[in-house]
Amino acid sequence: MNLFWSLAPELIQKIGDEARFQDLKRMRLVCKLFSVLFQRKIYHCFDINIGPFGYPSSFENRGIQRRIDKLEALGREEHHPAKIFTKELRISTVWPPTVKPYTTPTDEEVKLFLELLVPALGSLKIISKLEWFNNLTVCDAVYSAVFECIKPMIPNLTSLKLSQIPTKIVGPTSKFNAPILILTDPRLPLLVNLHIDCGGEDPNQTTLLSLLTALSKLLCNSRTTLRSFKCLIPVHILGSRMPTIQSLFNLGTNEYQDAAITDFVTSPEFVRYVRSITPTIPHFKALQSLDLQAFGAYDSELHLPYQRHTFDLWTVMANTGIQLRHIKSDVVTKGLVDYISSYSGGLQELSVKSYGEENAEQPGKDLFTRALNFQHTSLRFLNVDSWDHKWHIFREELATTGVFVGQLTFSSLEELQIPVFIDSTMENISLQVLRGPTDGLPLDTKPNYIWILLGLVTQKERFPSLKKVIITARPPRFDPPEHPQDVELAFFKAATLRLCSYRFNSATPATSCSPIPAVIILFQDQAMRHEYTAVEISPGRWGYSSNSMRTYPDWDPEWEYSACTQAE
Structure with a gap:
């Protein structure tokens, strides 16, 4: 034990920075010094994932009960470490425990659960990163209580992730309002990270336009600070009301110099439907990473590699002269292969997929026989995934x-x-x-x-x-x-x-x-x-x-x- 006390705190902190989270949880049990020095990393993020209770004595129930006990301890203990160190809050599933397995909780069960949930959430005062899953519960009372608890956190946020946002109104009460209220809150400061994911549901034009309006205003306000932007929104339903990239980002011709986005995650569908007014996108001058993720229903037209679309993002990117360091794409096109071949060195990560699309073998051959010749000195990670035998990788x-x-x-x-x-x-x-x-x-x-x-x-x-x-x-x-x-x-x-x-x-x-x-x-x-x-x-x-x-x-x-x- 004396050996551990003789180690320099800086060395222990370095060990903690490089160790896996599960290893940290074990190492903090070795001695009091480890327990104290690793608290900052162990309690940095608080994840609320409480699913419905299953059958008595089941393995799932024991895990859920442990999470409930942690919530209760957080709300009860005056000097709980999470109150000092927790800066990230992830709320994915909040389901009150029930006596009967896999049943809707009664009003009394909801009341008892809120008596420990609300104090726990209210004790987290320094949250700067919030990840909100909108389908977190089936209980309106729980949903409203959780939303009220996060309102005081909004002025301190620098990172915001909103997932499972429904873009259509279902039933008399809509849960769509919570994400909109967060995005339009005047207390919301300038963001560094913003992730918006609608979950691929069939959209409603009115609610979708409300989301885009709120998003556009927020992007304009945070254009000098926003580094990472994820946008998975089913925009195709808007038809003639489709926004352009310039209107979505609310950027004029003289303002693009201030845009600070370095990481952009979106979908091929978004790229297809959201056009650019000009042949280039100068607003993305600082861009270093581009990730195109498949989203929503499979659209065969999106996966025709050599089909001529009126808007090809990769051609536009080549016209800007931007040399990306990280590329991930669920669709491989001729434009992507040509873009990778347009500059030498600089690309550090390339991750591509093929889902069996028609005429897909040619981009695969071109990628390995031509494009990678230009990036072989700088490439650090190469990930190719394909379900199609026609991709002769x-x-x-x-x-x-x-x-x-x-x-x-x-x-x-x-x-x-x-x-x-x-x-x-x-x-x-x-x-x-x-x-x-x-x-x-x-x-x-x-x-x-x-x-x-x-x-x-x-x-x-x-x-x-x-x-x-x-x-x-x-x-x-x-x-x-x-x-x-x-x-x-x-x-x-x-x-x-x-x-x-x-x-x-x-x-x-x-x-x-x-x-x-x-x-x-x-x-x-x-x-x-x-x-x-x-x-x-x-x-x-x-x-x-x-x-x-x-x-x-x-x-x-x-x-x-x-x-x-x-x-x-």
């Missing part, structure tokens, strides 16, 4: 061409996630997928692209900074699927055995200065997720550990353990 063509096979050096790349597709017959699985090269010789005439990819990315002279490789492979679709669970289970067992017995030689021996990256292979579908982490036991000799999360009741954990220890 790493198959026949890219096994012999493309940026990975060439001589380019990815000097900054730390994490790579990429899909590898699996053929659709059991014969091909046994011959092509589960068999990798042994002692440098292939077991069949057709190459195995998982092993080719592993051999490429473990070349330390080309990937000196690589720390993690995540290879995603989904199970094949069997036709006819008479017993799909049995077939898939057999496939995963065979895949595990093959991974555990596989060895390949590293191009450069691992040293303390150049460790071999952790290789994680994910076999996943909608029902399960299997994770195999490759560990180099000795130079050129690899073993795999497994962490599988599955829904199949007949899975044998003893088999999994024995299979994964064969590499030792």
Whole structure:
């Protein structure tokens, strides 16, 4: 114990800054010094997530009861640490506990719950970041009480996240007013972060226009301070009343120099419908990160890569000369590929997806054979996710061409996630997928692209900074699927055995200065997720550990353990 007291407080604080939250909760039990020094981080955020009570003595009930006990302690204890350190408040679910499982609470149960909830929320005086989920409860009394408790917090807010905002009025009482009242409150100060998410519901024009009006005024007031802006709003219903980007941000031609937004999250639908008056968007001069997230109903027209729209955000971005550092997009288009190719270096993170859209293979090929050539020196994180077999990310063509096979050096790349597709017959699985090269010789005439990819990315002279490789492979679709669970289970067992017995030689021996990256292979579908982490036991000799999360009741954990220890 004396050893801990001899540590410098600065060192302990650094440990706390780098440790995971769960580890912090354990470390604070070691000694009183740790408990005191870690309080600031442990109590920094207060999360209220109290769901409906289930059956007595259930695991869920015990977790809910612990959260209720924390609320009660916060309202009762005069010197509770949360009153000093809590600056973030997240309210997602607030459901009064009930005697009968999964029932609507009675008036008496609501009253008893509010007697501990209101004092707890009222004791939080220094909240600067609020995350509000509008569908937090089914009880009007609880909803109103929670909203009244957060009103005194509004003048101190610098970060505001409003989620699940309904844009249509349902029933005699609408819960839409709370987000509008927060956005239009004159006491709301200049914001640094603003996130608006409507949850994808069918919109009503009147309520949607009210939301956009309040949002536009707030964006104008905070234009010199706002750094992060997330906007997921179903604007397509407005028709001819659709706002332009200039009108939404309420910025004139002489005011764009003051716009400070660096991170912008929106949807392809928003980009499609909200036009720009000019061919460029000068208001986004400070932009560094752009995230396009799929939102609402799937629109096939949005996913036609080479369809000519009247407004192409990526073309507009190229006209501004802005060089983004972070790009995430749920839709890959020709414009995106051209934009990435329009400047050299600077892009640090690229995350793209493909949902099986028509004619999507060409952007995938262009991305890996052309666009990444311009960003290979600066790219730190590359994440590619695709459910479509037509996206030839790493198959026949890219096994012999493309940026990975060439001589380019990815000097900054730390994490790579990429899909590898699996053929659709059991014969091909046994011959092509589960068999990798042994002692440098292939077991069949057709190459195995998982092993080719592993051999490429473990070349330390080309990937000196690589720390993690995540290879995603989904199970094949069997036709006819008479017993799909049995077939898939057999496939995963065979895949595990093959991974555990596989060895390949590293191009450069691992040293303390150049460790071999952790290789994680994910076999996943909608029902399960299997994770195999490759560990180099000795130079050129690899073993795999497994962490599988599955829904199949007949899975044998003893088999999994024995299979994964064969590499030792």
